[in-house]
Amino acid sequence: MSIGVVRTRSLEREGIRSDRVRWNLSAAVLYEEAVRRDEGVIAAGGPLACLTGQHTGRSPNDKFIVRESASEAHIAWGNVNRPMTEAHFETLHADLLTALAGKELFVPDCYAGADPAYRLPIRVITEYAWHSLFARHMFIADPVAPSETTHVPEFTVVSIPSFKADPGRHGTNGATVIAVHLAKKLVLIGGTSYAGEIKKSVFSILNYLLPLQGVLSMHCSANIGAGGDTALFFGLSGTGKTTLSSDPDRLLIGDDEHGWSDRGVFNF
Secondary structure (H helix, E strand, O other): OOOOOOOOOOHHHOOOOOOOOEEEEOHHHHOOOOOOOOEEEEEEOOOEOOOOOOOOOHHHHEEEEEEOOOOOHOOOOOOOOEOHHHHHHHHHHHHHHHHOOOOOOEEEEEEEOOOOOEEEEEEEEEEOHHHHHHHHHOOOEOOOOOOOOOOOOOOEEEEOOOOOOHHHHOOOOOOOOOEEEEEEEEEEEEOOOHHHHHHHHHHHHHHHHHHHHOEEEEEEEEOOOOOOOOOOEEOOOOHHHHHOOOOOOOEEOOOOEEEEOOOEEEOO
C-alpha cells in the first residue's frame, strides 16, 4: 500500500466511488506527489511552481449560486451572484460523480475561520495533489489526525479541472463552472486549474453564513498592536492591503479576508 492511502475510508458520503483516495496527506508528501505527477516543477529556492493553463485568475462569469428556497431571500441576485437552477445543478452533480468513478483523489479535512466560535469544518476533494497542498496551506488543519468520527464537514468543495461543463446540459456559459449550492452545502468546480477558485468559494460561503450570525465579513487585511488595538486595511485586490498590514511593529492577523464579531477580528 502506498503512503497516504487509507482504504478503510471512502467518499460514499459524497456519492463518490473510488478506492484511490488519499486522505490528509502531509505537505511534504503532497509536494512530492505533485512533482511525481508532473503537476509542477521545483523552482529556485524550493517552492513548487505550477501552471494553471488558460485560467491565470478567477472566472467570475462562470460562478453560479443555485437558486433555492432556503437561501434565495438572503442573496442579492445579479451579475455578481448569477443563479443556477436546481435541475441544472443536479445534472452537473450527477455527471461529475460519473467522471470521478475510480479516479485518484486527494482529500484534506480542515477548517475555515480562525475563531473556534465561528470556524467552519470543510472537506476539499481534488484530482491534483498541488490543489490539495494549496487547500492544506490556505485553511486550518485539524490539530488531531482527522477521522470519519472526529471531523464532520459542514461544506464540501469538489475541484476537478479535467471535468468540462456542457452549457446545454448544465446551464453554464462554457466549459468552466463554479457552482455553489448553499442548501446542499456543496461546491462543484470544473474546467479550471486555478486553485484560487477553491479559496474564493469557501470565502463566499463564509460571506453568506457569518452575517446571519451577527458577524461582519470583510475583504481586508488586519493587524494588531501591543495594546490590543486592531487596524483594518480595506481595498480591492492589488491595492496594497498586504503591504500596509505587514508592519514590523504590529502582529499580522491576516492579509485578505476577515470576520468582525463581538469577540474581535479573526482571519478566515
